[in-house]
Amino acid sequence: MSKDGGVHMNTENFEVYDGVEIAPPAILRRLRTNKYGSIADLPDDELASPDELEQAYYQELFGQVFHISKPKPVSHNPAWDCYTDIDFNAFASVDFDRMKPEFDKAKYKADRLKEQLKDLAIVISIINGRIKGKAKYKILRYARTGIIDTDDxxxxxxxxxxxxYLKALGLRKQVIELQEISRQRKERQFQKWLDSLG
Incomplete structure (x- = not known):
């Protein structure tokens, strides 16, 4: 501010453009042809959508983190054994029993019952958390041994x-029985295989 109260700008920062003194911010605005700026992969004559701008921003910000090299195409070579756990013997026959074993119905049922048992355990833990005190464990023991009926x-x-709790105990017992049936079946198959060897 000058002594007379007026505002005087420093004329050293002004530049002459077409014979007119222009302030530097005006020159900067004049020289910038695109008010949005430019992106390397997008042409300047078309405006980028907000999605494209956001994608370019995140690509610049996280490009190195998300950079995943593309796998080189590999041709299938039949000389290589693609089943590393399958036994190819000297006669080029395959151990099909290990490659695709026979369906074990008892094991399948046991696995399904185990999933039900896991779900039941979650529900039991939720209900158990709602009940305060230790008396609930005595009641569960009495219900398990049959001293009291659950309807009482x-x-x-x-x-x-x-x-x-009683349903979970029943499911657990069924799972153990089915696993034992499956184990005995495998033992019989193995014994049959040993007998076939001589």
Whole structure:
């Protein structure tokens, strides 16, 4: 501010453009032809959509992190054994029993029951968390041994916990039985194979 109260700008920063003194910010605005800036891969004559700008920004920001090299194409070579766990013997026959074993129905049922048992364990833990105190464990023991019937339990949460607990015990028993059946079947198959060898 000058002594007379007026504002005087420093004329050293002004530049002459077509015979007119212009302030530097105006020159910068005048010289920039594209008000949005430019992106290397996009032509300047078409405006980039917000999605393209965002994609370019993230590509610049996380490009090195997301850089995944493309795998080189590999031709299939029949000389290589693609099944590393399959036994190819001297006569070029394949051990098809290990490549695609026979369906084991008992093991399949046991696996499905195990999944149900996991789901049941989650529900039991949720209900168990709602019930305070240690008396619930005595009630579960009495229900398991048959001293009390689950229908005689008055509290709804404890009744539901006891019902689910007994169901889980039944499922667990079924899983053990099915696994034993599957194991015995495999032992019989193995014994049959040993007998065939002589």
């Amino acid at each position: 339990i008055g509290n709804w949460d404890i009744w539901q916990l006891a019902k689910l």
